[in-house]
Amino acid sequence: MNCHEYELELGDLVDDTLAPERVSAVEAHVSTCLRCRATVADFTAIRAATRTLEPQMPAARVWTSIAAALEQEQQRRAADATQALPTKWWRLTGGALAWKPLMAAAAMVVVLFGGTWLAWHDASTRAGRQATTTATTAGTPSTVEAEVQLAEQHYSTAIGDLEKVTQAESGSLDPDTAKVMQANLAVIDQAIGQSREALHSEPASTVAQESLFDALRSKVQLLQDTVALINEMRKGNQEGAARIMSGMNQ
Amino acid sequence: MAGSAQDAEDLLQEVFLHAYRKLASFRGDSTLATWLYRLAVNHCLDVLRGRQKKMQRSTDSLDEDGAQEPAAAMPIVPTAVSRIDLDRAIAKLPDGCRAAFVLHDVEGFEHHEVASLLGISQGTSKSQVHKARMKLRALLSGAAR
Numbered sequence: 001m002n003c004h005e006y007e008l009e010l011g012d013l014v015d016d017t018l019a020p021e022r023v024s025a026v027e028a029h030v031s032t033c034l035r036c037r038a039t040v041a042d043f044t045a046i047r048a049a050t051r052t053l054e055p056q057m058p059a060a061r062v063w064t065s066i067a068a069a070l071e072q073e074q075q076r077r078a079a080d081a082t083q084a085l086p087t088k089w090w091r092l093t094g095g096a097l098a099w100k101p102l103m104a105a106a107a108m109v110v111v112l113f114g115g116t117w118l119a120w121h122d123a124s125t126r127a128g129r130q131a132t133t134t135a136t137t138a139g140t141p142s143t144v145e146a147e148v149q150l151a152e153q154h155y156s157t158a159i160g161d162l163e164k165v166t167q168a169e170s171g172s173l174d175p176d177t178a179k180v181m182q183a184n185l186a187v188i189d190q191a192i193g194q195s196r197e198a199l200h201s202e203p204a205s206t207v208a209q210e211s212l213f214d215a216l217r218s219k220v221q222l223l224q225d226t227v228a229l230i231n232e233m234r235k236g237n238q239e240g241a242a243r244i245m246s247g248m249n250q
Numbered sequence: 251m252a253g254s255a256q257d258a259e260d261l262l263q264e265v266f267l268h269a270y271r272k273l274a275s276f277r278g279d280s281t282l283a284t285w286l287y288r289l290a291v292n293h294c295l296d297v298l299r300g301r302q303k304k305m306q307r308s309t310d311s312l313d314e315d316g317a318q319e320p321a322a323a324m325p326i327v328p329t330a331v332s333r334i335d336l337d338r339a340i341a342k343l344p345d346g347c348r349a350a351f352v353l354h355d356v357e358g359f360e361h362h363e364v365a366s367l368l369g370i371s372q373g374t375s376k377s378q379v380h381k382a383r384m385k386l387r388a389l390l391s392g393a394a395r
Binding site: 007008010011012017034038039041042043045046047048049050052053056058059062065066069070073 | 255258259262263266267270271324325326327328329331333336337355356360361376377379380383386387390391
């Protein structure tokens, strides 16, 4: 046999994994072959050197970056989960959970939605006088009204379905959290009512239309989040509940 | 396996995100550490394959880029190889055989484990580790001069 035929076995010899029946033959060749003996010596030196290598630890900033990336991923997932509603998945059962930290996050919702309503209220008042002009460019009043009514009907159907679920399952929510949610819904309902009034008096006002749709979307969103929150709390999944509340706060 | 610290850091972040996304698929058939390790290796290999297009090509390139076996009748690798030289030499290995070498010689996996992790035969694992050692031999002999 020439050196080439022993080639791969030299590595096994160094690793001490050579088949027992081959040891004597390979060792005999190495003892008589300067080239293979040099290869074995070098492989042994390389193997010894690699044993001294220590694990390379990433810098602290890398862990910070990973934590931030995971946080973003969590938020994206929470947003995706909310978008996927409504479905039947909330029917999963689980134990009720008192989850006090939700209160702080829920309070943020009041601020957010309250701010939205105030912004709309100011804009609506300022824009009221421009309604006639807007109507001219937006299309005929009858067409606009029909489109608005159709869109509102879709929102109302979705809201009705979601409200049935939240009312049926509201016992799973911590009472304090449920109270805050109800307060939030009241704020949004008030915004919806005022938008409808504005739209009734000025049917072609795009500002009033957008305000109404914004308020309706806000209600759908809050109800969807509430359903998701109820489900997570029934399952006792605090992490999932926290993700939902985090998404609600954005 | 990545070839540079910067690439390794990028891969580390990608692996954690990948693991987070796939955590639900962990069925407990192996330990979490094994599952995570396999996930990390596979992700690294995917990246390396993308970088090199074909892992086989990178392995074959060992014989094309001056890494032929040195015709030395005497040992040419210093008995005390510095860590810096070794790190640099490993980084210069083609991606394919570096993966096998790191898993076998640095991480301590057996050839059948390396073969399983890399999706290659045990013989190919041996061949790649051998090629890596030969390449390192040439590189380290140069570093010693």
